[in-house]
Amino acid sequence: MKKILIILASLLTVTGTGLSAPVNDLDKGQTAAGIGNNTFYLEHKLADNFTLGLQNVNWDHRSNMDTIYGQLQLANNFRGIIGSNDVDSNAKVYVGMAINGPIAPEWEGYTSLIAGKEFKELQVGANFKITYNAxxxxxxxxxxxxxxENKSGVGIGATLKF
Structure with missing residues:
Protein backbone atom coordinates (compact mmCIF):
# COMPACT_ATOMS: atom_id res chain seq x y z
CA MET A 1 0.00 0.00 0.00
CA LYS A 2 2.85 2.39 0.83
CA LYS A 3 4.38 1.84 -2.64
CA ILE A 4 1.03 2.59 -4.30
CA LEU A 5 0.71 5.89 -2.41
CA ILE A 6 4.30 6.90 -3.30
CA ILE A 7 3.72 6.11 -6.98
CA LEU A 8 0.41 8.00 -6.92
CA ALA A 9 2.01 11.07 -5.32
CA SER A 10 4.78 11.00 -7.95
CA LEU A 11 2.30 10.79 -10.81
CA LEU A 12 0.24 13.66 -9.42
CA THR A 13 3.26 15.94 -9.46
CA VAL A 14 4.35 15.24 -13.04
CA THR A 15 1.09 15.06 -14.98
CA GLY A 16 -0.27 18.34 -16.20
CA THR A 17 -3.92 19.16 -16.71
CA GLY A 18 -6.42 19.91 -13.99
CA LEU A 19 -9.44 17.67 -13.90
CA SER A 20 -12.99 17.68 -12.65
CA ALA A 21 -14.02 15.61 -9.69
CA PRO A 22 -14.66 11.99 -10.64
CA VAL A 23 -18.20 10.62 -10.51
CA ASN A 24 -18.54 8.90 -7.12
CA ASP A 25 -21.24 6.60 -5.80
CA LEU A 26 -21.86 7.66 -2.21
CA ASP A 27 -24.33 6.49 0.43
CA LYS A 28 -26.57 9.04 2.17
CA GLY A 29 -24.45 10.86 4.77
CA GLN A 30 -21.15 9.77 3.18
CA THR A 31 -18.40 12.24 2.20
CA ALA A 32 -15.70 11.94 -0.47
CA ALA A 33 -12.48 13.96 -0.45
CA GLY A 34 -10.11 13.77 -3.38
CA ILE A 35 -7.01 15.14 -5.01
CA GLY A 36 -5.93 15.10 -8.62
CA ASN A 37 -3.83 16.99 -11.10
CA ASN A 38 -3.86 20.58 -9.78
CA THR A 39 -7.22 20.04 -8.07
CA PHE A 40 -8.93 18.98 -4.88
CA TYR A 41 -12.59 18.40 -4.12
CA LEU A 42 -15.00 17.55 -1.33
CA GLU A 43 -18.53 16.22 -1.81
CA HIS A 44 -21.23 15.01 0.57
CA LYS A 45 -24.42 13.07 -0.16
CA LEU A 46 -27.07 15.06 1.73
CA ALA A 47 -30.08 12.97 0.68
CA ASP A 48 -30.78 9.70 -1.09
CA ASN A 49 -30.76 11.51 -4.44
CA PHE A 50 -28.67 14.69 -3.89
CA THR A 51 -24.92 15.30 -3.53
CA LEU A 52 -23.33 18.72 -2.89
CA GLY A 53 -19.72 19.32 -3.94
CA LEU A 54 -16.96 21.93 -3.76
CA GLN A 55 -13.86 21.93 -5.95
CA ASN A 56 -10.76 24.05 -6.57
CA VAL A 57 -8.73 23.80 -9.78
CA ASN A 58 -5.34 25.51 -10.03
CA TRP A 59 -4.87 26.01 -13.79
CA ASP A 60 -1.29 26.42 -15.02
CA HIS A 61 -0.78 30.02 -16.22
CA ARG A 62 -4.45 30.86 -15.55
CA SER A 63 -6.53 31.93 -12.58
CA ASN A 64 -7.77 29.39 -10.06
CA MET A 65 -11.32 28.15 -10.51
CA ASP A 66 -13.59 27.49 -7.53
CA THR A 67 -16.68 25.41 -8.19
CA ILE A 68 -19.80 24.56 -6.23
CA TYR A 69 -22.09 21.93 -7.71
CA GLY A 70 -25.04 19.68 -7.02
CA GLN A 71 -25.74 16.26 -8.45
CA LEU A 72 -29.33 15.00 -8.59
CA GLN A 73 -29.58 11.22 -8.90
CA LEU A 74 -32.22 10.72 -11.63
CA ALA A 75 -31.77 6.95 -12.04
CA ASN A 76 -29.39 4.29 -10.74
CA ASN A 77 -26.48 5.27 -13.01
CA PHE A 78 -27.64 8.65 -14.30
CA ARG A 79 -27.47 12.07 -12.63
CA GLY A 80 -28.12 15.66 -13.55
CA ILE A 81 -25.57 18.30 -12.57
CA ILE A 82 -25.90 22.03 -11.90
CA GLY A 83 -23.11 24.25 -10.65
CA SER A 84 -21.19 27.48 -10.79
CA ASN A 85 -17.53 28.03 -11.71
CA ASP A 86 -15.98 31.14 -10.15
CA VAL A 87 -12.92 32.49 -11.98
CA ASP A 88 -11.61 35.95 -11.00
CA SER A 89 -14.88 36.69 -9.14
CA ASN A 90 -16.81 36.02 -12.35
CA ALA A 91 -19.28 33.16 -11.79
CA LYS A 92 -20.35 30.93 -14.69
CA VAL A 93 -23.45 28.77 -14.16
CA TYR A 94 -23.51 25.39 -15.89
CA VAL A 95 -25.68 22.30 -16.28
CA GLY A 96 -24.82 18.79 -17.32
CA MET A 97 -25.18 15.09 -16.79
CA ALA A 98 -23.13 12.09 -15.76
CA ILE A 99 -23.45 8.35 -16.17
CA ASN A 100 -21.52 5.65 -14.39
CA GLY A 101 -21.47 1.89 -14.03
CA PRO A 102 -19.31 -1.16 -13.38
CA ILE A 103 -16.88 -2.11 -16.16
CA ALA A 104 -14.92 -4.91 -14.43
CA PRO A 105 -14.43 -6.24 -10.89
CA GLU A 106 -13.27 -3.31 -8.70
CA TRP A 107 -13.61 -0.87 -11.67
CA GLU A 108 -16.35 1.72 -12.17
CA GLY A 109 -16.44 3.74 -15.39
CA TYR A 110 -18.02 7.17 -15.82
CA THR A 111 -18.50 10.03 -18.22
CA SER A 112 -19.73 13.55 -17.58
CA LEU A 113 -20.55 16.48 -19.81
CA ILE A 114 -21.27 19.98 -18.52
CA ALA A 115 -21.85 23.20 -20.43
CA GLY A 116 -22.29 26.83 -19.52
CA LYS A 117 -22.67 30.10 -21.38
CA GLU A 118 -18.95 30.32 -22.20
CA PHE A 119 -17.54 26.79 -21.93
CA LYS A 120 -18.03 23.04 -22.29
CA GLU A 121 -16.28 20.29 -20.36
CA LEU A 122 -16.10 16.55 -21.04
CA GLN A 123 -14.64 13.89 -18.79
CA VAL A 124 -14.32 10.13 -19.31
CA GLY A 125 -12.75 8.02 -16.61
CA ALA A 126 -12.64 5.05 -14.29
CA ASN A 127 -12.31 4.56 -10.55
CA PHE A 128 -10.32 1.57 -9.26
CA LYS A 129 -11.28 0.48 -5.76
CA ILE A 130 -8.10 -0.14 -3.73
CA THR A 131 -9.90 -0.50 -0.36
CA TYR A 132 -13.52 -0.26 0.78
CA ASN A 133 -13.12 3.54 1.18
CA ALA A 134 -10.31 4.50 -1.22
CA GLU A 149 -7.29 27.70 -25.69
CA ASN A 150 -8.77 24.28 -24.92
CA LYS A 151 -7.12 22.38 -22.09
CA SER A 152 -7.12 18.58 -22.43
CA GLY A 153 -5.18 15.69 -21.01
CA VAL A 154 -5.11 12.55 -18.97
CA GLY A 155 -5.01 12.56 -15.21
CA ILE A 156 -4.80 10.47 -12.10
CA GLY A 157 -6.22 11.16 -8.67
CA ALA A 158 -7.21 9.59 -5.39
CA THR A 159 -10.46 9.63 -3.42
CA LEU A 160 -11.14 8.77 0.23
CA LYS A 161 -14.72 8.13 1.36
CA PHE A 162 -15.80 8.47 4.96
Whole structure:
Protein backbone atom coordinates (compact mmCIF):
# COMPACT_ATOMS: atom_id res chain seq x y z
CA MET A 1 0.00 0.00 0.00
CA LYS A 2 2.85 2.39 0.83
CA LYS A 3 4.38 1.84 -2.64
CA ILE A 4 1.03 2.59 -4.30
CA LEU A 5 0.71 5.89 -2.41
CA ILE A 6 4.30 6.90 -3.30
CA ILE A 7 3.72 6.11 -6.98
CA LEU A 8 0.41 8.00 -6.92
CA ALA A 9 2.01 11.07 -5.32
CA SER A 10 4.78 11.00 -7.95
CA LEU A 11 2.30 10.79 -10.81
CA LEU A 12 0.24 13.66 -9.42
CA THR A 13 3.26 15.94 -9.46
CA VAL A 14 4.35 15.24 -13.04
CA THR A 15 1.09 15.06 -14.98
CA GLY A 16 -0.27 18.34 -16.20
CA THR A 17 -3.92 19.16 -16.71
CA GLY A 18 -6.42 19.91 -13.99
CA LEU A 19 -9.44 17.67 -13.90
CA SER A 20 -12.99 17.68 -12.65
CA ALA A 21 -14.02 15.61 -9.69
CA PRO A 22 -14.66 11.99 -10.64
CA VAL A 23 -18.20 10.62 -10.51
CA ASN A 24 -18.54 8.90 -7.12
CA ASP A 25 -21.24 6.60 -5.80
CA LEU A 26 -21.86 7.66 -2.21
CA ASP A 27 -24.33 6.49 0.43
CA LYS A 28 -26.57 9.04 2.17
CA GLY A 29 -24.45 10.86 4.77
CA GLN A 30 -21.15 9.77 3.18
CA THR A 31 -18.40 12.24 2.20
CA ALA A 32 -15.70 11.94 -0.47
CA ALA A 33 -12.48 13.96 -0.45
CA GLY A 34 -10.11 13.77 -3.38
CA ILE A 35 -7.01 15.14 -5.01
CA GLY A 36 -5.93 15.10 -8.62
CA ASN A 37 -3.83 16.99 -11.10
CA ASN A 38 -3.86 20.58 -9.78
CA THR A 39 -7.22 20.04 -8.07
CA PHE A 40 -8.93 18.98 -4.88
CA TYR A 41 -12.59 18.40 -4.12
CA LEU A 42 -15.00 17.55 -1.33
CA GLU A 43 -18.53 16.22 -1.81
CA HIS A 44 -21.23 15.01 0.57
CA LYS A 45 -24.42 13.07 -0.16
CA LEU A 46 -27.07 15.06 1.73
CA ALA A 47 -30.08 12.97 0.68
CA ASP A 48 -30.78 9.70 -1.09
CA ASN A 49 -30.76 11.51 -4.44
CA PHE A 50 -28.67 14.69 -3.89
CA THR A 51 -24.92 15.30 -3.53
CA LEU A 52 -23.33 18.72 -2.89
CA GLY A 53 -19.72 19.32 -3.94
CA LEU A 54 -16.96 21.93 -3.76
CA GLN A 55 -13.86 21.93 -5.95
CA ASN A 56 -10.76 24.05 -6.57
CA VAL A 57 -8.73 23.80 -9.78
CA ASN A 58 -5.34 25.51 -10.03
CA TRP A 59 -4.87 26.01 -13.79
CA ASP A 60 -1.29 26.42 -15.02
CA HIS A 61 -0.78 30.02 -16.22
CA ARG A 62 -4.45 30.86 -15.55
CA SER A 63 -6.53 31.93 -12.58
CA ASN A 64 -7.77 29.39 -10.06
CA MET A 65 -11.32 28.15 -10.51
CA ASP A 66 -13.59 27.49 -7.53
CA THR A 67 -16.68 25.41 -8.19
CA ILE A 68 -19.80 24.56 -6.23
CA TYR A 69 -22.09 21.93 -7.71
CA GLY A 70 -25.04 19.68 -7.02
CA GLN A 71 -25.74 16.26 -8.45
CA LEU A 72 -29.33 15.00 -8.59
CA GLN A 73 -29.58 11.22 -8.90
CA LEU A 74 -32.22 10.72 -11.63
CA ALA A 75 -31.77 6.95 -12.04
CA ASN A 76 -29.39 4.29 -10.74
CA ASN A 77 -26.48 5.27 -13.01
CA PHE A 78 -27.64 8.65 -14.30
CA ARG A 79 -27.47 12.07 -12.63
CA GLY A 80 -28.12 15.66 -13.55
CA ILE A 81 -25.57 18.30 -12.57
CA ILE A 82 -25.90 22.03 -11.90
CA GLY A 83 -23.11 24.25 -10.65
CA SER A 84 -21.19 27.48 -10.79
CA ASN A 85 -17.53 28.03 -11.71
CA ASP A 86 -15.98 31.14 -10.15
CA VAL A 87 -12.92 32.49 -11.98
CA ASP A 88 -11.61 35.95 -11.00
CA SER A 89 -14.88 36.69 -9.14
CA ASN A 90 -16.81 36.02 -12.35
CA ALA A 91 -19.28 33.16 -11.79
CA LYS A 92 -20.35 30.93 -14.69
CA VAL A 93 -23.45 28.77 -14.16
CA TYR A 94 -23.51 25.39 -15.89
CA VAL A 95 -25.68 22.30 -16.28
CA GLY A 96 -24.82 18.79 -17.32
CA MET A 97 -25.18 15.09 -16.79
CA ALA A 98 -23.13 12.09 -15.76
CA ILE A 99 -23.45 8.35 -16.17
CA ASN A 100 -21.52 5.65 -14.39
CA GLY A 101 -21.47 1.89 -14.03
CA PRO A 102 -19.31 -1.16 -13.38
CA ILE A 103 -16.88 -2.11 -16.16
CA ALA A 104 -14.92 -4.91 -14.43
CA PRO A 105 -14.43 -6.24 -10.89
CA GLU A 106 -13.27 -3.31 -8.70
CA TRP A 107 -13.61 -0.87 -11.67
CA GLU A 108 -16.35 1.72 -12.17
CA GLY A 109 -16.44 3.74 -15.39
CA TYR A 110 -18.02 7.17 -15.82
CA THR A 111 -18.50 10.03 -18.22
CA SER A 112 -19.73 13.55 -17.58
CA LEU A 113 -20.55 16.48 -19.81
CA ILE A 114 -21.27 19.98 -18.52
CA ALA A 115 -21.85 23.20 -20.43
CA GLY A 116 -22.29 26.83 -19.52
CA LYS A 117 -22.67 30.10 -21.38
CA GLU A 118 -18.95 30.32 -22.20
CA PHE A 119 -17.54 26.79 -21.93
CA LYS A 120 -18.03 23.04 -22.29
CA GLU A 121 -16.28 20.29 -20.36
CA LEU A 122 -16.10 16.55 -21.04
CA GLN A 123 -14.64 13.89 -18.79
CA VAL A 124 -14.32 10.13 -19.31
CA GLY A 125 -12.75 8.02 -16.61
CA ALA A 126 -12.64 5.05 -14.29
CA ASN A 127 -12.31 4.56 -10.55
CA PHE A 128 -10.32 1.57 -9.26
CA LYS A 129 -11.28 0.48 -5.76
CA ILE A 130 -8.10 -0.14 -3.73
CA THR A 131 -9.90 -0.50 -0.36
CA TYR A 132 -13.52 -0.26 0.78
CA ASN A 133 -13.12 3.54 1.18
CA ALA A 134 -10.31 4.50 -1.22
CA UNK A 135 -10.22 4.77 -5.02
CA UNK A 136 -7.64 5.69 -7.61
CA UNK A 137 -9.16 7.72 -10.47
CA UNK A 138 -7.96 7.66 -14.08
CA UNK A 139 -9.45 10.19 -16.46
CA UNK A 140 -9.35 11.95 -19.80
CA UNK A 141 -10.57 15.52 -19.45
CA UNK A 142 -11.11 18.37 -21.88
CA UNK A 143 -12.13 21.92 -20.96
CA UNK A 144 -13.32 23.96 -23.97
CA UNK A 145 -13.83 27.69 -23.37
CA UNK A 146 -15.65 29.63 -26.09
CA UNK A 147 -12.70 32.04 -26.12
CA UNK A 148 -9.15 30.95 -25.48
CA GLU A 149 -7.29 27.70 -25.69
CA ASN A 150 -8.77 24.28 -24.92
CA LYS A 151 -7.12 22.38 -22.09
CA SER A 152 -7.12 18.58 -22.43
CA GLY A 153 -5.18 15.69 -21.01
CA VAL A 154 -5.11 12.55 -18.97
CA GLY A 155 -5.01 12.56 -15.21
CA ILE A 156 -4.80 10.47 -12.10
CA GLY A 157 -6.22 11.16 -8.67
CA ALA A 158 -7.21 9.59 -5.39
CA THR A 159 -10.46 9.63 -3.42
CA LEU A 160 -11.14 8.77 0.23
CA LYS A 161 -14.72 8.13 1.36
CA PHE A 162 -15.80 8.47 4.96
Missing amino acids: DINFTYHTYMPDEG
